[in-house]
Amino acid sequence: MAAVSITTMIESLQSGDNDVRKKAEASFAAALESAPAQVVRSMLEAMASHPDESTRLAAAVFMLQPLETWPRLDEDTRQMVLRVFADRTLNEPVFAVRRRVVNSCMHVARVTSAWPGVVEGAIGALPTASPEHKESLLTLVSRIAEARPEWVIPQAAALAAPAAACLATGNPAPVRAAAAGCISRVASRLEDPAAIAGYSAALGPILTATREMASEGAESECREVLSDLTSAIGGMNARLLLKSCAATVVGGAESIAATDSFSDEVRTEAIQVFITACQLAGPQVRSASLHGSLITLCLRLMSRVPEDGVMVPSAFAALPYAPEQLSTSMRDIASLADVAEDALDRVASSFGASLVLTPAMAAISSLVTGSQPWNVRRAAVVAIAVLVNACGRPSAAQGGAGAGGAHAAKGRGQGGFTREQRAAVLAMLVKALSADPDPRVRYEAARSLGRYAEALCDQHTPSARTACREMCSPGGAMTALAAACKPTAGHPLVVCGAAAEAIKHCLSSACPHEAAVERMPELMAALQPLLGTPSASVTAQALETVAAVAAATGDEFSAYYAPLIGPIRSIASSSTVIGTGAEAARVRAAAMVCLGSLVESVSPEEFKADAAATLGPIFEAITAASSGDPAAAAAAGSAGTAPAPASGSAMQLGQAALTAVGRIGSHLGPDFAPFLGPIVPPLLAAASVNVDFSASQAEDEVHPSSGDGKSVVVSLSGVGNVRFQMNTDAVTEKQEALSSLLDLCVSCGAAVGPFAPQIVAVLMAQVSEKFNGVCRALASSALAPCIKAAVEYAQGQGATEAAAVASVAPMLLASITAVAQQARQEVTTDGAPLQMAEALKDLVVVSLVGARDEVHLFTKADTPVLALPKEVVEECVLGSCSAAGMAAERIRVKREDIEHHGHTDAHAIVMMREDLKDEETILRHSIDALGYVIKSARAGVLASFALQAEPVLGPRLVDASNAVLHHAALCSFVDVCEWCGEHAARYVPELTKALGKGMVGEDEDVRQVSCYGVGALAESQPAAIAPLTSVAIPALLSVINRPDARSEENEFATDNAVSALAKLLRHCSEAVGADAPRLWTAWVKALPIRSDETEAFYCHALLAEQVEKGNPFILGEGGSNLPDIVRVCGEVFASAAAASGDGAGSAEASAGEDDEDDEEEEPITMASTETVTSMVGLVRGVAAKLPAAALATMVASMPENVRAALAMATAK
Structure with missing residues (x-):
């Protein structure tokens, strides 16, 4: 490319005419594609020798794109690049051009593996260079230190003295700033202690030079120097760098920050140096x-x-x-x-x-x-x-993760x-x-x-709970805040509003319910007068706090419902106008949220009379937020299209209204059915609202843009600066609408059925929403309850379960496919991966058991209500395995991070552990989803399992180093061997080895699934598991007989061990041999099953069956096991009575009633109705054969609730 043509090209690339510039860009790109070396040489010639300085500068700028063709350049052209850039750095006479060349040198350094002499030459030229050239040379070394620190570090010792000399008084501010930046950048990349010590000595002079430059008014240079210094002392060897100069650095930064004559911007940067040094200098800072x-x-x-x-x-x-x-x-x-x-x-x-x-x-x-x-x-x-x-x-100073520390001090x-x-x-x-x-x-x-x-x-x-009780106690801080809510002369309303807002924070979840109830009259006496003030801000704060009082006190707040519902509804409906514009919208929004809390304090029956008047303004606000035209909003919602977002105030109101609808709908449940017709269309329109996402070229890094949206500018390789903009208010509106839809689908049940097709269509579109993971999470979570509601509705209209599920099959299968496809690419960290995995599991469960909540009782004898087609099975396996694989990798990385940071940053450790817990939940849900697909497709899943699951989970089956991942692998391989039978026989040998080790492992979850796996194989592939009985039975007994076998963390493992023992005795009797009498007796004594409902149903049914058959091993020699059999039956009866409300629950539940800090789980149902009926007959038979005194002696040692249950069962 001739010099004249490259000059023309450069001029065209800079043209203000858009058409000319675009044509030049296309020609330039085509030339680079066809003859990159020729373009590079022409650009270099223009940069080196063109008489016009603006052309030389432009050539240096436009060289960045040709540099990306470096791998395609011949060696001579590469050497020319290095030679010309090095020469121009030293010899370009115009400073602006030279500075552009120097900045481009960083890109040259990144593309080449070596640039002999460039660093050494720059350092060597420093002492005798002119001030302008010194600035360029120091900047060059800084840029190369960023791109290729390995080239600069060997020259660090030679650089230290000439760079430090450039800090001296008398050098121009740009030179001193360049020297400071160079020293800081090189220092941050050093690892050798001796070299670091040499650079530490320069930190004090840097701050001295900065102070002098600030006094001279060189503000931009000062800010740049201090910013570079903050980065340097925040580097990987901060403590070593500051070891000998912490006091100097802190003192120098403090001196700059404390000087009132310096600009706030400079002082701000000095504070950053100050705080970073204090944070990282360790013992030096603390000791001084x-x-x-x-x-x-x-x-x-x-x-x-x-x-x-x-x-x-x-x-x-x-x-x-x-x-x-x-x-x-x-x-x-x-x-x-x-x-x-x-x-x-x-x-x-x-x-x-x-x-x-x-x-x-x-x-x-x-x-x-x-x-x-x-x-x-x-x-x-x-x-x-x-x-x-x-x-x-x-x-870190307090200790934390494994470090003990001050936080534990008495x-x-x-x-x-x-x-x-x-x-x-x-x-x-x-x-x-x-x-x-x-x-x-x-x-x-x-x-x-x-x-x-x-x-x-x-x-x-x-x-923290104690401290909160202190705040809420009589005469405490909350009393003072309530008093501060009363405006007087010299005590303006704004202070009252701040006090009201503080009360809201006091009434958080940390505040005991009884304390909130005790303070309620005092608080409401202070807050109610604020609801009628002329201040929009204070009224909004008071409304928000009244809502918090209602939420904290629950049903006890109902006394305020009647006096408040009318006035607050009036505010919400705009009939009482407080403030103007955005202020008025905030007041109405707070009133709507407050209405939701008010309604929750009373029964649905009590609210019925007020429902229409209360919900009317809320519906109007949702419609107005979705579209200025209610009819258009309804049409958009029904069609699943995306209406344009409303104004900011309307959207703020709409968001509050959506929140209120979700809460009121959840509270009313099926009683909300009459209002679904008018609310569903605007809800769907709000869920579909356009977020106005856009991306545009940006000339520089700018501020967020004006309007309702927010924007950010980022630099993209090969593209430049790009501004991404999105209407975040519209995103919030979508989230609130989807949240309300989820609440309504869950709480209203069958009433949602008629609207399910429209709702599912909108939800499926939002499952793959590009810009917000929360929207994707909410949409995916709502699909299963919505489809279940449609099934319930169809059954309520007289359809059989099979027909009802068949009627929703198209949208169910489409939903499963959509969620599975999104799950395999969901990598955000905003909750979407977790919800996506759980949603996939829930949707597959609907295909198994329809709207029933009994999937845990689904057995191999059952048939899925809806068979999943092969292509859907493949999508499910791929989605669940991809999600599991990504979660497994994140778990591995996070565990390594925790180990690495374990003694340095306790706050980070807390956050990491919370993230780790979320990742483990994602993994569990993904594995559950895979398990339900296996239960549905059975042998039809094996091809996909081999292709997708084996690579992810196979290595974790044999590697038990990470218990969470090992547990996940065991679950999946147990499922596939259990439900696919002999078709999965190739997995059994490796699985049985893992089960044998897992039963005696340290992790309770691994023990549980290992015990379960032994029982599952005994049922599905007894010949394969029989050789393991000699190892399995002692291992199962060790789990059953642990001193802490019935502790909360071990009870599931114990229940599964008890069940597995029964399955081995039943299906592998030949392998068990002569030990059967002893083992059956041990099994009876280990009953009942208290935590695992599936195994409880199995074991207690087996007990009843074997007793009815007169199995001598079950009854024991001379009927010696009868007392235990009667005891087990009594506990089953007590469980059934507790479930029906006819009697006391288990002994454990009764004993724990006074411990208000323990959250008790609802006791399981221990047996089916048929089993309970059989047991009643058995116990009556025993009672008929025994003298009354003998029976009384037998039950005397049993808990009172068990004795009562037995007495009730045996009553004639």
Whole structure:
């Protein structure tokens, strides 16, 4: 390509004419494709020798795309690239061009494996270069350090002195900034302790140079230097880098941050250096108490609120009880104060309560007194809230994951606070709220009490519950907040609103129900007057808090239903207008949510009279949010199309209305049926609303865009900066609509049936929604209950179960396929993978048992209600195995992360463990889904199983190092061997080995499935399992006879061991041989089965059958097992009585009634009606043959509820 043509090409590529530029881009791309070397050489010639500097600069810019053809370039052209770039870095006379060349050098370094001499040459030229060239050379080394640190690290020692010399006073600010950036970038990549020590010495001079540059007004250079320094000291060897200079770095950064004459932007960057050094310097910072300096600085900067920077909206300025001159801004606080607040949060989180609280509380207690200016007192109050939040989180300093630490110290309660500190915190905040003369301080005191309550809510620990009880106790913080809800002269409404909002946080799940009920009259007396204020914001806060009171007190709130339902409905319906525009919308939205809480406090019967009037405005809001035209909204919902989103205010109202509909519908259940007709179409329209996603070229990295949407700009390789924009309000509306649909499908049952085809069509479209995992999760979760509702409706119309399921078969099979296809590509971390796996399982269950909730009783003798076609089976296996495989990999990675971070970041460990628990749940649901497909398709699944499941689960069958993954593999291989019988015989040898080890393993879940697997194989492939009996029986007995066999964590394994023992005795009797009498007796004594309902049905039916047949091994020699047989029958009778409400439950349930902290699971049904009937006959037969005294002696030692059940069963 000739020089003249490349010049023309460059000019065209920069053309402002869109058509010319696009044509040039196409020609350029075609030339690169056909003759890349020629294009590269032409560009290099233009960059090196063209007389016009703008053309040389453009050539340097446009060289980035040709560099991507590096693998196709010949060696001579590659060497020319290296040679020209190195030459231009040193010899280009125009600084702007040279800077562009230097920046492009990073891309050159990335594509080539070697660039001999470039780093050495740049370092060698530094001492004698002109100032402009020094900047370019230092920037070059920095760029290459980013792209190829291995080229720079060997030259680090040679670079240190000349780079440090460029920091000296007298060098221009750009040179000093480039030197600081170069030193920081190289230092962050060093690993050798000696080299790191050499660079540590330069950190102090960097901060000195930065301070001097700030004094000279070189603001942009200062910000860049401090940002680079933060990155450097935050690198992988931070502690080593700061070992000898932590105090210097912290002191230098503090000096810059504390200088009022410097700009807030520079001081903000200095705080980042300060806090990062404090977090990472380890013992040096702690031993020198440098974090104390940071706390002092943060408190000082948090006081930087100007006199007119009040947190009170202008709407309150004219009210008679607000005499102060109040600001027109809701939160006009200097940004540096917010930065300091964030810094205090970070240092408290990092160092933990034991190091931070004592110096911080000492400083705060002296600032909160009335003698200090209002802004200082306000900063102290805010700081308390920050410390409460931060010190409530685990930190490395506190210990955590395996490290013990200060959080376990005697006397420490919530978040590392001692009881004395907690009392002091509450006392200071309550005093500030109740007695401070300035409403701006009282406002922050109310908000800080709310943040304190939020911190308690997040912890769910005994000490947090104790702390919450203290807040809710008579005369406690909640009493002060209730008093602060009453406006007076000098106590503006905005403070009342903040107090109301704080009460809402106090009434979180951490607040005991009885405490909320006790405080309810006091709170409602304070809140009800706020519902009629002229302030939209305060009214909304009061409504939200009334809703929280209702939620916290439950049925006890019903006394307020009658006086409140009318006024709140009036606010919700806009007949009482408070505020304008967005403010008025917020009030109506809060009223709608409050209506939902009100309705939940009374019975459906009591609400019926108010239902139509209450739901009317809610329906209207949903329709208006879905479309400006109600008819269009209904049509869009029915057609499954995506209507355009409404305005922001209408959408806010719609979201609240959707929430209210979901809650009211769930509460009313089938009684909501009359309202489904008018609400389903707008719900479907809201669920289908267009989120207005767009992607467009962006010239630079910009702010979020205006309007209802939000945008982000990202850099894409080969594309440049792209702005992605989405209407997040529309996304929220979709989520609320889908959530309400899910609630209605679950709670309204058969009443949803007539609407199922339209609902399923919308849900299926949202299962693959591209932009939001929550929408996909909700849509997939709603499919199974919606289709079940359709089955129930058809059965209610007289159809048989088979006919009812057949009527929904097309949408059921389509739903299974859609969810399975999405499950295999669902990799987001927002809950979608978990819900997708569970939804797939639930849909397959509908194909097995229709609308019945008895899938656990489905046996090989049963036939699926709907046979799954081969292609659907394949999709299910692929989807479930893909989801399981991705979850398994994430589990492996997260476990490694936990082991790696185990002693350094306890807060991160807590988060990782929560994520790990979610991944394990995803795996379990995926394996369950696969299991139900196996139960449905049986031998028809084997081809897909071999193709999809074996590669994922096969290695985990033999590798027991990760119990969760090993358990998953055992479950699937047991299922396939059990349900596919001899067709799956090739898996049995490896499976039996794994089962033998698993029965005696440490993990209770592995023991459970191993015991179950032995029983399953005894039934389905007795010849294959028979050789294992000599190993299996002792292992099963060891599980049954463990001292903790009936503990909560082991009971399922014990139940399955008992059942497996019976199946071996029954189906492998020859292998058992002479031990049968002893083992049958052991089996009878181990009964009943208390936790696993499937095995309970099997074992208790077997017991009744064998006793009826007179099996001598069951009865025991001379009837010696009869007392145990009668005892088991008595427990089964007691279970049946508890289930029907005719008598007491199990002994364990009765004993645990007084433990209010234990959540008891509902006891299982131990036997079918037929088995209970057989047992009644057996017990009556025994009673008829025994003297009354002998029978009384037999049952005397049994629990009272069992004796009562036996007496009832044997009564004539």
